[in-house]
Amino acid sequence: MKTNPGSRRLMLLALVVLVMIGGQLAVPGFTNLGQLGNQLKIATFLGLFGISQTLVMMAGNQGLDLSVGAAATLGGIFGAALIGTEPAGLLCAVIAAALCGALVGGLNGVGITFLRVPPLVMTLAMASLVDGGLIVWSSVMHVNTAASPALVALAGRSVAGVPTVALLWLLAATMMWWFLDHSAWGRRLMATGANSTAALLTGTRVRVVRMAAYTASGMIAALTGLLLVGYVGQAFLGLGTSYVLTSVVVAVIGGVSLGGGRGDYIAVAIAAVFLTVLTSLLTALQIGEAGRQCIFGATLLAFLVVNGWSLSGGRIKAA
Template structure:
C-alpha cells in the first residue's frame, strides 16, 4: 500500500477507474462513448492549463501564475479578431496570441526575478491589468468575437469518436514529459527549483530559467485561449478565468511541489482527467454547489497531506 501511494500515477489512475465504475453503477450511461468524449475534451483544456502551472511551480521561488486566465482571454480575443475562414488566418491568430502571451510572461518574469515582486502579487496584478485593458478594448473596438468554422472543427471536432483537441494534448504532454525528464534544460529547471543557490554556483542561470518558464506559461495559456474560442464558439471577457485556480489545483493533485524542484506532468495529466470525471459525476448526481465545493476542498487537502507525507518520507530516507 505504501509503495502504491508513493506512485502518484498509480493512485490517480486507480481513482479515475473507481470513479468511472462507480459512476456507471449509480448513473447508467455515465461511461458511454459520447459522455466520455465530452469529459476528455474538458480534461484536455484543464490539462493544457496545467502545463503552465507545472512549469512555473517546478522552477521554485514559490512560483504561481495567476495571470493564465487573463492571458487565455487575451489570446482568445486577439485570435478571434484576426481569424478568418482559411488556414492563413488560423496561423495568424495563433501567432498573434503566442506573441501576446510571451509579452505577458516576460513582464511577469522580469518583475519577479529582477524587481523581486512576489509571484502571487506580480501575476495577480498582471492579470488584473490585462483584464482591465480588455474591457476598454472591447468597449472601444468592435472586433469579431465569433470562432471560424475551421477553429470550431479544430477544437470541437473528432475522429472515430476521439476529440481532435485530445491529440494536441497528447502531443503537448509528450513534449513536456520529454523536456522535463530527458533534456538538459529540464534538468536545469528542476535544479533551479530544488536549490537555486546550488544551481547558481554550478553555473545555472536561475533568473533566465525563471523568466523563461513565465514566458512559456503565458504563451501556452494564450494559445489554449484560442482553442477555447473554438470549443465554446465565441471569445468573451473572462474566457479563461475559471482555469486560474483549477490549474493550480490540478498541478498540486498531480504532485508538483509548491516549493519547486519536484513534479511529474504525466501525473498532472491524469489528475486533470480525475478532476473532470469527479466534477461530471457530482453534476450527474445533482450535488449542489456547496457540496461540490466541500468535496473539492477535502480532495485538495487530502492530496496536500499526501504530498507532505511523501516529502517527509524522502527526507527521512535521505
C-alpha cells in the first residue's frame, strides 16, 4: 500500500527549518545568502546522486548501486579530457560522460538481471573494476583533467542569485517526479519493485525495467560527475567516492523502501538539503569526525525506524 508522501515532505522541511534556525542562533551568519547558495550547490550534487539510488532501489531485488562513485569519476575524467576549449566540446563531453555511465550501468544491469548476481556484489565489483581501470589508464595516458572555463561557468554561475546547477537539479527533479508519478514506465518500475512476479504476470518486462533502471543510474551518476568537475575545478581519481553511501542515506531518509516499489523523489530531494545543512552546521560548530559520524548514524537509524513503522502501518491497513 502506497503511503502518503506529503507527511514525509513536511517533516523533512520542518527539520531543515529547525536546523537552519538553530544554526543561525549558534553561528551568526549561518543563513546569509552566500552561505545558503553554497549549501544549495552542495545539496544539488547529493540530490542528483540520490536520483540514481532512488531508481535502482525502487526497482526492487534489494537494489543498491555502489558503483555511482566510480561512474561519476569515469564520466568526470573522460569528460574533462574531451571537452577542449571549443563551445562544441561541452556537448562532446556530455555525450562521452553519458555513454561511460550507460556502459557501467548497463553492465550492472546485465550481471544483476541475467546472471543473477546480487546487486550489492555486482555494483561493488563494477566499482572496483572501473576504479582499477582508471588507475592503470591514468598512469599510462596523461590527459587534461582540469575543468574547462565552460564547465566552471556552468557549475559556478548563478541566475538571479540561484546557482545554475541548482536549476539543473530542479529540472531533473521535475522530470523524476513526472516519471515516477505520471508515466507508464514509472508505474512499471513501481510494480516491478513491489512484486516482480505479479508485474511479470501483468505483462511488465521485469528484466528490461531493471536493466533500464541501472543504465539510467549510471548515466545520471556520470553526468553528475562531469558537473562536479566544474565545481571542484579538477577531475581526479575518487571524485565521486564520497557520494556512494551518502546517496543511499538520502534515499532512505527520503522514504525510498530498501525492498523496492515505494518512494517519493521530492522527499529525497528535501532530504539532500537537510543532510547538507546538517553537515554544514556540524562543521561550523567544529564537531569532530567521530561526532559527525555518530550523529549521521543516529539520524539514519531514526529514519529507518520511521520507515519501518510506516510500512508496518500500511500493511495493517491493507489487511
